[in-house]
Amino acid sequence: MENKNESLEITNNELEYGNLIDLRSSLQVELNDILDELSSIEEDREKLQNNQYLEEAIQDIIWDQVQNQLAVQIGEEFIKDNNGQKLDLRKEAHIQTAENFEKGLIVTHNADRSIYEDRYKDWQGKFEKDEFGNIRTHTTRSGKTVNTIKKDAREFLDKNRPKGSKEKGTDMDHTISAGEIIRDSKVNAFMDEDQQYAFANSDINLNEMRASVNRAKGSKSVPEYLDYPNSKGQYPKDNQNLTELEEKQMREKYKLAKDDLDKKIDEAEKRAIQSGKKSRRKEALKVTGKALKAAVLQLLTEFLREIVKKFISWLGEKEKNFGTFIAKVKEAISNFMSNLSHHVLGVGQSMVTMLATSIIGPVVGTFMQVWTFIQQGWRSLTEAIDYLKNPENKNKSTSVKMLEIGKIIVAGVTAAGAIVLSSAIGVTLLSIFPPLAVEIPLLGSLSGLIGTFMGATVAGIAGAFVLKLIDQMIVEKQIDELTNKKIDKYNDKLIVQDQMNAVEMALVQVDKMESLSQMEDRHRQAGKIMRDELSFLLEEKEKNDNEFTEIDALLAELMD
The missing domain is CATH 1.20.58 (Methane Monooxygenase Hydroxylase; Chain G, domain 1)
Structure with a gap:
């Protein structure tokens, strides 16, 4: 046991x-x-106390605003240099076609725009219209619906032309009739009235004809006059005793005149196409130059960002001299070159912003400011949501939550304020010192550049100051919480x-x-x-x- x-x-x-x-x-x-956990808490406390991350966020707001504003400004400069017209490289914006001319669609970016507008206006003025302004039409012998021409519309073609012979009983007939010329959209799009007159009364188109036949033919084309009967069912050979020889001669003359007119129209249309291509190419080169300017300025601001960052770092050092400053500049250059691929992406973004401004107009500037506001606000909002969703922050005070939301408003005001200040400063500087209007190649006016940089900087600093105050309040509360947490641990x-x-x-x-x-x-x-x-x-x-x-x-x- x-x-x-x-x-x-x-x-x-x-x-x-x-x-x-x-x-x-x-x-x-x-x-x-x-x-x-104690080590992590200590790291968080250090991060909150030195606020370096806040300085970087503030600088990002300033520089992003500068870059957006510069890109928008270059887009606006393009519109100004493009005679107030937005970017449009579509063919129909530069090359006038007869089809579009007939529909009243006139090229918008060709230097000949006013010419085509005047031609279209004059052309439309030659037709009869009803009380609603719609063109009156009628049906021809062949059953074709055509516009009804005003009685006095052909006067410009009849002025000072040969009239025929009373003794012979003949008239001078337009083989291609005045009605055909007036109704033809190609003729009116690509030939002015002097050119139309020259063709209408040329030797190949103006021919002597029996007066009765000429008056019976009227403004009808030769094929329609010869091949279709009148309302009584009569053909020219019936009511005008038109011989086979006369009919054959009329058809031959018509073919010759039609070929000559088509040739003249083709030549005029080719000139219009060449003019349109030249206009299109000129606008493409112009926007390419602006895109290059946007790229240069983007890289310049990225480089300046690195310089400013290192300069601020240099100011914080105990030993400040020219040698240490040069060392910081070299570091900035090294950082800029090492992040060149990232900067190239930024160049692409600036070029897109510039092109959007060129295509849509100055409203893009406002949109970009709103977008900056949304972007900064969304960033702060997501940070606040993440903060609230974090289980560790569940019991944090309501004041901290409200302060986080306040950051959204401040970021938006900062972004919106930059454009107002940039414009105001640029105009003020120009009024005080007109020589600042001098244009710098690829960079624009000196006053505009100074205004852009100063406006964005002032707005950014003001926003940064408010953001820092808000964040400092949040930081102090978070430090207190971390301190209590540290004591508990x-x-x-x-x-x-x-x-x-x-x-x-x-x-x-x-x-x-x-x-x-x-x-x-x-x-x-x-x-x-x-x-x-x-x-x-x-x-x-x-x-x-x-x-x-x-x-x-x-x-x-x-x-x-």
């Missing part, structure tokens, strides 16, 4: 020892986690350390008890060995004593 109790006691001791070892390992893991650390000390003491006690138990077992085993040895010795002694008694008896017997 005693051995059973001893065995049970040993087993319990082993279990307790194993539990203590596990507990010590668990407490060590917990302690390491607490130390890591220190308390947790002390508790865990006390628990670990208690576990170590318990382990020492267990080791001590185990050592005593082991010593008792050894003593017990030593006593048993000693008893066994003593019993053995006594047995040996008794055995030896018996042997000596037998020997003594034998000796006594021998002596007797």
Whole structure:
């Protein structure tokens, strides 16, 4: 029974020892986690206290605004240089076609725009219109619907032309009739009235004809006059006694005149196409130059951003001299070159902004300011949402949440204020010092550049100041929270350390008890060995004593 109790006691001791070892390992893991959290809290406190990240955010707002404003300004300059017209490289904007002319669609970007507008206006003025301003039409012999020409519309073609001979009973007939010329959209799009007159009364188109035939033909084309009967079902051979020879001659003359007119129209149309292509190419080169300017200014502002950043860093150093300043400039150049691929992406964005302004107009400037507001606001909003969704921030004060939302408004006001200030400063500088209107190649007017940079900088600094105040208030509250959290973690650390000390003491006690138990077992085993040895010795002694008694008896017997 005693051995059973001893065995049970040993087993319990082993279990307790194993539990203590596990507990010590668990407490060590917990302690390491607490130390890591303390280190993280300290890093967060440092970040909040130095506010370097705020300075970078503020600089980003300023420079992004400068770059957007420059891109928009270059787009506006393009419109100004393009005679107030927005960018449009479509063919129909530069090359006038007869189809579009007929529909009243006049080229918008060709230098000949006013010519085509005048031609279209004059052309439309030659047709009769109803009370609603719609052109009146009628149906010809062939069943074709055509515009009805005013009675006086052909006067410009009849002025000072040969009239024929009363003695011969002839008139001078327009083979291609005045009506055909007036109604033809190609003729009116590509030939002015002088050119139309020259063709109409040329030797190839103006021919002597029997007066009765000429008056019966009127403004109809030769094919329609010859091939279709009048309302009585009569053909020219019936009511005008037109001979086969006369008919053949009319058809031949018509073909010659038609070929000549088509040739003249084709030549005029080719000139219009060449003019349109030249206009289109000129506008493309113009916008390419502006795009190059946007790219140069984008890279320049990126470089200036690096210079300013290093200059601010230089001002914060204890030792400031020309040598350290040059070193910072070299660092700025190195950073600029190493991030060149990123800057190229920025160039693309500026060019897109410039092109959008060129295509849509100055409204893009306002849109970009709104977009900057949305972008900055969205960024702050997402940060605020992430902040609120973070379980660690669930119990943060409402004031901190409201301050985060306030940052959205400030960022938007900063972005919107930059464009107002840029424009105001540029105009003011120009009025005070007119020589600032001088144009710098690829960069624009000096007053505009100064206004852009100063406006964005002033607005950015003002916004930065407010943002810094808001963020500083948030930082102070967050620092207080982190400080309290740090204190709590220190308390947790002390508790865990006390628990670990208690576990170590318990382990020492267990080791001590185990050592005593082991010593008792050894003593017990030593006593048993000693008893066994003593019993053995006594047995040996008794055995030896018996042997000596037998020997003594034998000796006594021998002596007797």
